[in-house]
Amino acid sequence: MFTIHGMRASGNCYKLQCLLDMLGTPYRWVDVDSAHGATRTPAFLALNPNGKVPLLVLDDGRRLAESNAILCFLADGTPYLPADPWKRAVTLQWMFFEQYTHEPAVAVARFIRMWLPADHPRQAELPTLLDKGGKAFDVMEDALARDAFFSGGDFGVADIALYAYTHCAADGGFDLSRWPRVVAWLERVRAQPGFTPMLT
């Protein structure tokens, strides 16, 4: 059975819960409070030297880090990761976009507003993060004029990856009503069979 080390309120960790519930795959969940240092302990660093959740552990002890790499591994051979080479490439394109352009703005704004004190110096990063995150949503809004979903046109792991922090972007101070196609896409993701919301 798969074991996931993760924090329930982390979008990166929720991605795996979301996919595994859609697949109906049983798994063990080990809570790791990454917001309060639990990923920097010697015990956790022995599991993942990069000190991050989520982490997938197989029964034989093999370990895999990076939420989007885990999504692809779990979805391989299922309809959630296209077999067609071009559609698979487009799926990966959006997953790298999510980790490089979207998450470092949208998730970090949420982290600062939800977990740091109101007088923390990192609050000063918020205007820049709101600008960068808004540009990421612009790119998504543009793509949604042509396709209903991000995983090569169909629903799949790129949608799960992008849903994770887009659906809770208001926590970071974003007003998603500026991106109506993004709002409609969020509804389409929530309508997928087996969808379960993020626990917060």
Added chain:
Amino acid sequence: MFTIHGMRASGNCYKLQCLLDMLGTPYRWVDVDSAHGATRTPAFLALNPNGKVPLLVLDDGRRLAESNAILCFLADGTPYLPADPWKRAVTLQWMFFEQYTHEPAVAVARFIRMWLPADHPRQAELPTLLDKGGKAFDVMEDALARDAFFSGGDFGVADIALYAYTHCAADGGFDLSRWPRVVAWLERVRAQPGFTPMLT
């Protein structure tokens, strides 16, 4: 024939040149000076609304962004992307590590030192970037105690992705002699058949 829009001195763009030269695949290269605004023109934004290079364009007009997604697309079915599901997962793990943890520190430090004036306010980011980049090299050094390469143990696209900005990390102020296994791995990458260095 593949067309690559890119900037020669960009590590993200060099990744594609490196793989295509190893594969012996012919391609067209369109120079885009992203350091001086050429990715923000209306003409380029019509090609890639995210305003970034590299961009792959197929003969039929289809376009693919994100360097590591392009690497996987070009390497699919070749020895540079493992067919084994676990090795492929590990390869993707390192490619997401590269874009999320490594590149935003190592490449950005290089950009600030190489392209911004000495009195630019972003020079103040360098100490933080050197610390974060050093931690990324620590994680690579740890992994290289067990494996010779990052693409599921063998040489492949994860090595090309990580080589791109590691080999020129001195440009950003890193002293790679602190990570001897990383230095030895760079040499092993350079010894691969068909390897061509980055033009700077």
